[in-house]
Amino acid sequence: MKHTEFSFIASDKVLTYAQTWQPENNLPLKGAVCLIHGLGEHGGRYEHVARFFADNGYATLAVDLRGHGRSEGKRGHIKNWQILHDIISQGLAQCGQRFGVNSPFLYGHSMGGNLVINYVLQQLPNIKGCIVTAPWLEIVQPVPAIKIILSKFVNKILGAHTEKNDIDTNNLSRDAQIVAAYNNDKLVHDKISVRLFVEASKSAVYNLSNAPKLKTPMLLMHGTADKITSYTASERFAKNAPPHLLTFKPWPNYYHEIHNEPNEDKWAVLQTMLGWMEEI
Incomplete structure (x- = not known):
């Protein structure tokens, strides 16, 4: 497997780190995947996923979001959500430049899943389809209502204030x-x-309200024993999305990172992704 690292300047003029993995041989690629990680983590945690894709003819590009991994920016902070949309757009463009794949797959996990859903609903990108795992549509341990109300006021004057994410x-x-x-x-x-x-x-909230407007093929998967992001929220999104575009796959007793479950369990998840990618 061939691995490369590079950086690019995002729309907010901040240096953004990315890395790619692709098959060693010179055979034509079947396609490419642009991978968007979750809160607090980074793209390097998906190397085994990228290796699996490479072994099956797909290249992978993973970006570290603003304030995450090797990208610059205050840890866990963004100026606005649009910057993350722009980073996805640049990641997709890099798939075209580096792999010659102009319609890649877009894959997001957890907060990255929330972001990917929001991106495809609002931007209507030129992609072949998207894979979303355990998206942050609702949190299992609900934030107290008073804290949500206060956060909206604090956001206007102290938006950069950080706290522990309590995961x-x-x-x-x-x-x-x-x-x-x-x-x-x-x-x-x-x-x-x-x-x-x-x-x-x-x-x-936008994603759950606008599921019927989905226009991109999507594989949505969630572990039923996830104690971080809500499985039932994913179920609701799937129920309201166009059935000819949305494939929903529950994973009984799986935790939050379904791609990191023990032994053969994670490979079953990756094989399901691959099967879906090769069918659409």
Whole structure:
């Protein structure tokens, strides 16, 4: 597998890190995947996913979102949601420039899943389809109403203020090694700013309200035992989206990171992704 790293200047003039993985051989690619990670993590945590895709003829490009991983910016903070839309657009453009694939797949997990859904609903991009796993449409442990109300006021004057995101990392995966690696990863952080929380929450509400407007083929998958983002919210989105475009796949007893579950469980998830990609 061939691995490359590069950076680009995003629309907010901030340096954004990205990396690619692609098959070693010179055979024509079947396609490409632009990967958008979740809150607090980074694209490097998906190397095994990219290797699986490469072994099956697909290139992968992963960007580190603003304030995450190796990209610049205050940890866990964004100026606005549109900047993240712009980063996705640049990532998709890079797939064309680097792989010669002008209609790649777009894949987002957790907060990245929220972002990908919002992007395809609003931007109508030229992509072959999107894969969304465990999207942040609702949070399992609801934020108190008073805190939500206060955050909207604080956002106007102290939007960059950050707090811990309160994610219990034991709920990421049933694989203890995955949890330990996450906890020891120096590129992972546990921060979220008031602005990012407000913007992501607004996006989630928009997504649930506009599911019927979906115009892009989507594979939506969620573990039923997810204690971080709501499985039932994904179920509602799937129920309201056009059935000829939306494929919904529950994973019984899986935790939040379905691509990081133990042993053969994660490979079943990746094989399902591949099968869907090759059918549409």
